[in-house]
Amino acid sequence: MTMIVDLHVHTALASRCSNLKPLQLIERSRELGLDAVAVTEHSTYRGAEEMFRLALPYDFKIFRGMEVYTELGDMLVFGWSGEIRYYLYPFRELKRQVEEAGGVIIPAHPCRGTEVRHPLRRELPSELLEGIVALEVRNGACKKASNREAERLAERHGLFGTGGSDAHHVTHLGTCVTVFEDWLDGEADLIEALRSGRYRACYYEEIDGRPWPAMDMKHAGY
Numbered sequence: 001m002t003m004i005v006d007l008h009v010h011t012a013l014a015s016r017c018s019n020l021k022p023l024q025l026i027e028r029s030r031e032l033g034l035d036a037v038a039v040t041e042h043s044t045y046r047g048a049e050e051m052f053r054l055a056l057p058y059d060f061k062i063f064r065g066m067e068v069y070t071e072l073g074d075m076l077v078f079g080w081s082g083e084i085r086y087y088l089y090p091f092r093e094l095k096r097q098v099e100e101a102g103g104v105i106i107p108a109h110p111c112r113g114t115e116v117r118h119p120l121r122r123e124l125p126s127e128l129l130e131g132i133v134a135l136e137v138r139n140g141a142c143k144k145a146s147n148r149e150a151e152r153l154a155e156r157h158g159l160f161g162t163g164g165s166d167a168h169h170v171t172h173l174g175t176c177v178t179v180f181e182d183w184l185d186g187e188a189d190l191i192e193a194l195r196s197g198r199y200r201a202c203y204y205e206e207i208d209g210r211p212w213p214a215m216d217m218k219h220a221g222y
């Protein structure tokens with residue numbers, strides 16, 4: 001049984017740059033046919049924890065993660081809930097801690113733009129390659145060319161590719177997703193699956209050609 005997951009979402013619970021509210025996330029995810037959403041707030045695990053609890057009575061699955069700023073770019077992290085002690089977390093230190101916790105690291109939007117934190121990458125440093133299981137090759141907040149570049153990088157290095165919307169607003173939820181080949185019950189399954197490569201990254205329209213569902217405007221009111 002396949003599972004459609006948006007693997008990179010920011011909510012208003014803990015990301016000040018996002019105005020995606022918990023109920024909007026649940027309702028819109030259902031409209032889109034998403035089976036789960038991974039909440040990955042900037043530099044904190046708190047939003048993911050809160051969203052996880054809030055979604056329980058709605059029987060909607062939330063995977064908890066976070067997005068950590070490092071000197072090698074932004075990293076999606078699953079299976080680690082450590083405290084962020086640096087604005088730019090040293091990658092080596094992050095890798096050590098995540099490994100100890102049995103988690104995984106996936107560079108987010110590795111080829112986005114030219115900001116300091118997002119150097120346009122034609123090559124991945126070996127230090128980075130040793131610590132990751134996949135690259136985010138479908139990011140809803142990136143230009144298609146950046147995603148293609150990321151995909152080429154992943155292919156060149158034999159890395160798997162994930163997809164996530166990087167939504168900061170309800171209208172962007174689900175624009176990019178990861179389709180897993182197996183049903184994942186919780187984060188332990190998710191981490192195992194991310195290591196196994198039994199998934200593919202998609203733009204929403206690539207899932208199975210389904211049309212983008214119009215949004216019920218009542219969601220805007222929550």
Ligand SMILES: [Zn+2]
Nearest residue numbers: 067074108109
């Ligand atoms: Zn980012």
Ligand SMILES: [Zn+2]
Nearest residue numbers: 008010067166
């Ligand atoms: Zn993000």
